[in-house]
Amino acid sequence: MRTLPAAAASMIAVIALGACSADQPASTPPTAAAPSAAAADVEAFLAEHDLAGKSVTEIVDALDATNDDRESGPFGSVRSGELILADDRSEVALPIEDAFYLSIAPYVNQTHECYNHSLSGCQGELVDTDLDVTIVGADGTEIFAGDRTTGPNGFAGFWLPRDIDATITITADGRSATTRIGTGADDPTCLTTMQLG
Numbered sequence: 500m501r502t503l504p505a506a507a508a509s510m511i512a513v514i515a516l517g518a519c520s521a522d523q524p525a526s527t528p529p530t531a532a533a534p535s536a537a538a539a540d541v542e543a544f545l546a547e548h549d550l551a552g553k554s555v556t557e558i559v560d561a562l563d564a565t566n567d568d569r570e571s572g573p574f575g576s577v578r579s580g581e582l583i584l585a586d587d588r589s590e591v592a593l594p595i596e597d598a599f600y601l602s603i604a605p606y607v608n609q610t611h612e613c614y615n616h617s618l619s620g621c622q623g624e625l626v627d628t629d630l631d632v633t634i635v636g637a638d639g640t641e642i643f644a645g646d647r648t649t650g651p652n653g654f655a656g657f658w659l660p661r662d663i664d665a666t667i668t669i670t671a672d673g674r675s676a677t678t679r680i681g682t683g684a685d686d687p688t689c690l691t692t693m694q695l696g
Contacts, residue, residue, distance in 0.1 A: 544584065544591045548573045555582050555593050556658060559600055562618040566651045575618035577602065577688045599682035602656040603690040604649070605630065605669045613689035616654070621689060623653020630655055630671050634680075637664040671695055 545551045550558050550573075559582060562575050572586040577600050582593045602616040604623025613621060626649060634643040634657065642665055647655040659665070659682050667690075668677040674695035680686070 540589065541591045541593065544573075544586075544589060548584075548586070555595055556598070558582065558584075558593070559618065560656065563602060563616075563652070563654060563656050564650045572619070574620070577616045577618065579682075579684050579686060579688060597661070598658045599661045599686070600656060600658055600688055601680060601682065601690060602654045602688060603667070603669070603693065604652075604654045605671065605676060605693040605695050606653075606691070607674065607695050610691045610694070613691045614687045616656075616687075616689035621652060621654060621691075623649065623691065625649050625671065626651055626653045628653075628671050630669050632657075632670075633668045634659070635666050637666075667693075669693055669695065 542551065545553070545558075550561075553561070559575070559577060562573070573584045574586065576583045577595075579599060580595055582595055584591050584593070600616070602621070604610065604613075604621070604625070605628075606624040609624045611621075628649045630647045630649065632643060632645065632647050632655070633641070636642055642659060642663070643657060647657075649655045661682050664679065664681050666677060667680050668675060672695075676693040676695050678690070678693055680690065
């Protein structure tokens with residue numbers, strides 16, 4: 500078994516605890532902030548993990564669609580305004596400026612608490628499940644209407660406009676759930692409370 504240097508292990512722990520964790524109160528955003536890295540450090544990190552030239556959107560979508568990064572990294576946490584990536588040696592933060600990423604794991608029998616979505620640690624119950632999803636803004640504007648399939652991690656991700664309030668309805672296998680969501684600076688990027696009934 501490989502052991503990590505103490506500093507690297509604590510970086511990974513910050514990402515893990517700030518994401519899917521039963522210890523994180525659902526109503527309080529984590530306060531840990533990632534240290535900023537120089538542009539050269541960010542480029543080197545991305546190149547090392549075959550992510551060079553990809554946008555933040557492409558990185559999040561790629562890492563959230565697989566469980567491959569769970570053992571080898573990079574480990575990632577999506578915050579309302581930034582994507583934090585880390586491995587056993589370093590950590591970088593990439594800004595998310597023009598959109599809000601919300602990853603949703605509807606469930607039937609089993610769930611977990613989550614605030615900031617972990618791209619390498621969150622696991623939902625309904626893997627590879629077809630969902631019918633509607634997201635409607637508080638002003639009645641339809642933001643999304645269509646089908647999504649949860650990934651191997653049981654989550655389906657949505658890039659939404661920032662600073663909106665909306666209602667989301669998810670239906671799967673004849674069961675459905677509806678809840679309110681927000682995409683402000685203090686809103687969670689991980690939604691695990693939609694029990695399909």
